[in-house]
Amino acid sequence: MSENFERHAYDILIIGSGGAGLRAAVAAAEGGAKVAVLGKSLLGKAHTVMAEGGVAASLGNVDPADGWETHFYDTMRSGHFINNYKMVEVFAKEAPDRVLELEQWGAVFDRTPEGRIMQRPFGAHTFRRLAHVGDRTGMEIIRTMEQKILTVNVDVFQEITATKLFIDNGRVAGTVAYYREDGRFALFTAKAVVIATGGWGKAYKVTSNSWESTGDGAALAFRAGAELVDMEMVQFHPTGMVWPPGVRGLLVTEGVRGEGGLLRNSEGERFMEKYDPQRMELSSRDVVARSIYKEVQAGRGTPHGGAWLDITHKGPEYIKRKLPGMYQQFMALADVDITKTKFEVGPTIHYTMGGIKVDALTCATNVPGLFAAGECAGGLHGANRLGGNSLADILVFGKRAGDGALEFIQGHEGTPKVEEAEVQAEIERVLQPVGQESGENPYALHEQLQEIMANHAGISRNGPELEQGLQKMLELKERAKSMSAPGSRTFNPGWHSVHDVRNMITLCEAIIRGAIERKESRGAQWRLDHPDELEEYGKINFVHKMEDGEVKTYTSPVAEMTAELQELFQLGAAPGIAKSGKKE
Amino acid sequence: MAEEITLSVFRGDRSGGREQEYKIPAVPGMVVLDALHYIQAHQAPDLAVRWNCKAAHCGSCSAEINGSAKLLCKTRVDDYTDEVIHVRPMHTFPVIKDLVTDVSWNYEKLRQIPAFQPAIKAPFTLHQRDVDRIQEFRKCIECFLCQNICHVLRDHSAKDAYWGPRMMIRMAELQMHPLDTADRIDLLKGSAGIGYCNITKCCTVVCPQGINITDNGIIPLKERVADKYFDPLGGLVRKMHK
Numbered sequence: 001m002s003e004n005f006e007r008h009a010y011d012i013l014i015i016g017s018g019g020a021g022l023r024a025a026v027a028a029a030e031g032g033a034k035v036a037v038l039g040k041s042l043l044g045k046a047h048t049v050m051a052e053g054g055v056a057a058s059l060g061n062v063d064p065a066d067g068w069e070t071h072f073y074d075t076m077r078s079g080h081f082i083n084n085y086k087m088v089e090v091f092a093k094e095a096p097d098r099v100l101e102l103e104q105w106g107a108v109f110d111r112t113p114e115g116r117i118m119q120r121p122f123g124a125h126t127f128r129r130l131a132h133v134g135d136r137t138g139m140e141i142i143r144t145m146e147q148k149i150l151t152v153n154v155d156v157f158q159e160i161t162a163t164k165l166f167i168d169n170g171r172v173a174g175t176v177a178y179y180r181e182d183g184r185f186a187l188f189t190a191k192a193v194v195i196a197t198g199g200w201g202k203a204y205k206v207t208s209n210s211w212e213s214t215g216d217g218a219a220l221a222f223r224a225g226a227e228l229v230d231m232e233m234v235q236f237h238p239t240g241m242v243w244p245p246g247v248r249g250l251l252v253t254e255g256v257r258g259e260g261g262l263l264r265n266s267e268g269e270r271f272m273e274k275y276d277p278q279r280m281e282l283s284s285r286d287v288v289a290r291s292i293y294k295e296v297q298a299g300r301g302t303p304h305g306g307a308w309l310d311i312t313h314k315g316p317e318y319i320k321r322k323l324p325g326m327y328q329q330f331m332a333l334a335d336v337d338i339t340k341t342k343f344e345v346g347p348t349i350h351y352t353m354g355g356i357k358v359d360a361l362t363c364a365t366n367v368p369g370l371f372a373a374g375e376c377a378g379g380l381h382g383a384n385r386l387g388g389n390s391l392a393d394i395l396v397f398g399k400r401a402g403d404g405a406l407e408f409i410q411g412h413e414g415t416p417k418v419e420e421a422e423v424q425a426e427i428e429r430v431l432q433p434v435g436q437e438s439g440e441n442p443y444a445l446h447e448q449l450q451e452i453m454a455n456h457a458g459i460s461r462n463g464p465e466l467e468q469g470l471q472k473m474l475e476l477k478e479r480a481k482s483m484s485a486p487g488s489r490t491f492n493p494g495w496h497s498v499h500d501v502r503n504m505i506t507l508c509e510a511i512i513r514g515a516i517e518r519k520e521s522r523g524a525q526w527r528l529d530h531p532d533e534l535e536e537y538g539k540i541n542f543v544h545k546m547e548d549g550e551v552k553t554y555t556s557p558v559a560e561m562t563a564e565l566q567e568l569f570q571l572g573a574a575p576g577i578a579k580s581g582k583k584e
Numbered sequence: 585m586a587e588e589i590t591l592s593v594f595r596g597d598r599s600g601g602r603e604q605e606y607k608i609p610a611v612p613g614m615v616v617l618d619a620l621h622y623i624q625a626h627q628a629p630d631l632a633v634r635w636n637c638k639a640a641h642c643g644s645c646s647a648e649i650n651g652s653a654k655l656l657c658k659t660r661v662d663d664y665t666d667e668v669i670h671v672r673p674m675h676t677f678p679v680i681k682d683l684v685t686d687v688s689w690n691y692e693k694l695r696q697i698p699a700f701q702p703a704i705k706a707p708f709t710l711h712q713r714d715v716d717r718i719q720e721f722r723k724c725i726e727c728f729l730c731q732n733i734c735h736v737l738r739d740h741s742a743k744d745a746y747w748g749p750r751m752m753i754r755m756a757e758l759q760m761h762p763l764d765t766a767d768r769i770d771l772l773k774g775s776a777g778i779g780y781c782n783i784t785k786c787c788t789v790v791c792p793q794g795i796n797i798t799d800n801g802i803i804p805l806k807e808r809v810a811d812k813y814f815d816p817l818g819g820l821v822r823k824m825h826k
């Protein structure tokens with residue numbers, strides 16, 4: 001039985017309408033291309049909307065000594081030097097322009113007394129660097145992009161899910177997608193495709209991420225031949241809510257610590273003194289998350305297994321002005337008034353550093369015509385992401401991916417083709433579970449997947465547990481072949497989950513394989529059986545490829561920084577500090 | 585808190601439907617969205633509901649709970665002790681399925697609002713006191729609960745005549761931006777239909793972001809319209825001081 005489907009032809013197709021996708025769309029459309037953007041949600045609701053704390057850019061509005069060199073230095077150090085340094089360099093240099101451009105497009109950041117964009121301190125940033133709007137910076141960015149996109153010529157397709165990338169003669173040719181509303185299909189052919197589908201934090205149960213974060217684009221690209229890098233690097237944010245159970249994992253922005261919040265254990269001790277006496281609460285995320293975990297393991301946890309976070313000393317007025325969302329969140333969901341009392345926090349999955357391997361300047365993948373930007377791409381953050389760097393990432397590389405795709409279509413003649421039979425075969429595969437009463441329940445499989453990841457590839461890891469986890473994941477992969485989705489095609493979340501689960505299984509396998517191979521501890525990867533950071537592993541990234549349907553893992557050398565950039569690490573302090581002669 | 589809670593959820597599509605009861609175990613701190621997710625995972629996998637953030641940031645999960653327009657992720661089930669919790673889709677927008685409605689009309693209207701047109705190039709010098717007012721409006725999460733509740737749209741289906749409170753505060757935010765140069769006053773008076781708002785403040789009451797839609801947004805806009813149309817000199821003075 002053959003299915004009717006819509007046909008759309010574009011120059012550049014962008015999959016993902018978060019910050020990265022929308023920024024790419026603006027770049028591509030301003031270059032004159034015919035552009036479409038697809039998103040699984042309504043416009044303006046993508047995961048980016050949840051970002052709270054701020055966007056990192058060395059504007060130097062409050063600390064004039066800041067500059068791109070120091071942002072570069074902080075980012076490389078936090079990433080434990082397995083970052084793609086070329087990405088970090090363009091990132092640090094371009095972030096200020098991308099933020100100012102938002103102001104031009106209507107974003108209204110908090111202001112300094114001089115009337116410039118306000119910047120707040122954040123973990124492991126040498127200077128006060130995060131431009132912000134209270135604790136709703138992501139919303140401001142996505143809203144600004146949403147409004148900007150209406151002024152350029154871009155077709156936006158809402159609530160539509162892409163399920164497969166087509167390849168013609170080695171070059172990307174387009175995608176097939178279904179409308180969530182009624183399950184009808186559409187073929188999108190394009191001369192270039194940008195993946196901007198975000199991360200896969202939903203692979204873990206205790207997570208700050210939204211349902212969208214199932215790594216679709218990374219999985220699609222991987223199956224189409226793109227390489228994945230640094231997959232073992234999954235960030236635990238140190239402060240998620242831990243109580244009540246209904247909100248476990250929900251983010252408590254780092255802004256609370258940025259604004260002066262203190263962490264204490266059940267004995268009232270400011271335990272960060274033991275783990276990072278210099279930076280204390282504002283140490284990097286991997287360090288703070290591990291410290292909380294260690295305190296809980298040592299029996300010094302709070303009643304529900306976390307640490308205390310206390311900001312009451314700042315006074316109610318200040319807290320309500322600077323952290324209104326947090327104040328409300330705790331009042332409404334936990335009956336806790338954070339202006340009056342300390343509250344419990346604990347590590348929650350927050351961000352996936354790894355992802356599609358891309359060229360630092362153009363965001364091109366190894367598949368001709370295929371580009372990737374934002375959380376779905378890997379390389380910028382290395383072994384650990386700095387807070388605020390993701391919002392800057394999606395702006396800088398969103399634009400670069402849009403420009404890269406433009407350049408590609410200008411340099412490559414013709415339009416690749418998609419065979420009718422291939423489209424029909426994919427539609428048939430996607431429809432298969434609909435209306436099936438018997439088969440695996442996708443919700444149950446998702447829960448089991450989360451359990452495997454929590455127990456076998458969580459905050460602390462070791463070889464035997466990872467190996468077991470891999471076996472369990474491979475078993476799950478088999479079972480997932482017969483998922484069912486009772487009901488019709490009309491807005492059927494069970495059916496939607498089928499695709500999410502399949503994509504997460506693919507990526508989780510790569511996460512575990514990478515974690516097994518990296519026999520050391522570095523950034524987010526903490527191996528109890530290999531507790532030290534080892535020089536030889538600082539020289540490699542683990543790269544995964546799909547070969548005949550199997551995930552294969554290789555190593556790839558970390559590119560060596562130029563002599564000029566290396567010098568930035570030899571000044572005895574962060575560049576901005578060393579140059580201004582101030583003490584760190 | 586009861587061990588078991590009962591939800592009565594609208595199930596249906598464009599062709600109609602009715603409420604169906606589900607009993608689920610209560611968990612401390614559970615919000616209505618959690619309860620619906622439990623139903624999805626264990627009883628009705630195809631139950632349709634929109635959500636993203638579960639933190640009142642994205643404005644996806646708007647619905648009517650026991651007759652009040654609310655966010656599902658911000659409404660605790662223990663607010664309703666010993667009561668059946670009735671969950672229905674927003675009334676003002678056509679149902680797609682279950683709790684999911686077709687809100688595309690709002691996006692069409694957003695598209696018709698002239699964008700921000702700054703007089704100068706960033707970086708801007710703007711003081712916090714100059715932006716406090718518009719930052720309040722920019723807190724909007726586009727949940728469209730205000731659109732749902734505004735009687736002009738809800739009871740009179742006057743969507744052709746009046747664009748509703750969400751669009752009013754979007755325009756307020758732009759009109760009151762100290763550096764914006766575009767003029768939306770004619771639009772407000774004309775096809776956006778600000779005159780239809782009779783200041784009942786129902787929109788302000790339901791706004792989950794606590795935006796003072798009527799007092800801070802709509803009324804000042806109405807004054808600007810009045811100034812321009814009925815007091816040309818005042819309008820001119822105001823424009824110079826924008």
Ligand SMILES: Cc1cc2nc3c(=O)[nH]c(=O)nc-3n(C[C@H](O)[C@H](O)[C@H](O)COP(=O)(O)OP(=O)(O)OC[C@H]3O[C@@H](n4cnc5c(N)ncnc54)[C@H](O)[C@@H]3O)c2cc1C
Nearest residue numbers: 016017018020040047048053054162198374375388390391
């Ligand atoms: C609670 C929270 C707070 C955060 N705070 C900060 C912060 O303060 N500072 C900071 O820098 N970072 C922060 N982050 C991280 C940051 O928000 C994200 O990493 C970033 O927004 C990712 O943007 P993106 O554009 O790459 O992807 P997303 O915003 O995740 O967008 C992905 C898009 O792809 C679409 N999509 C996915 N799959 C498909 C498919 N199959 N077909 C079609 N479309 C698809 C989705 O619908 C969505 O539109 C935070 C994250 C969370 C969860």
Ligand code: SF4
Nearest residue numbers: 734781783784785787
């Ligand atoms: S105040 Fe105006 S916009 Fe708000 S609900 Fe009443 S009539 Fe509608």
Ligand code: SF4
Nearest residue numbers: 724725727728730791
């Ligand atoms: S103004 Fe308030 S109620 Fe209306 S859409 Fe925005 S957040 Fe929702």
Ligand code: FES
Nearest residue numbers: 637638643645657
């Ligand atoms: S899920 Fe985002 S507002 Fe409720």
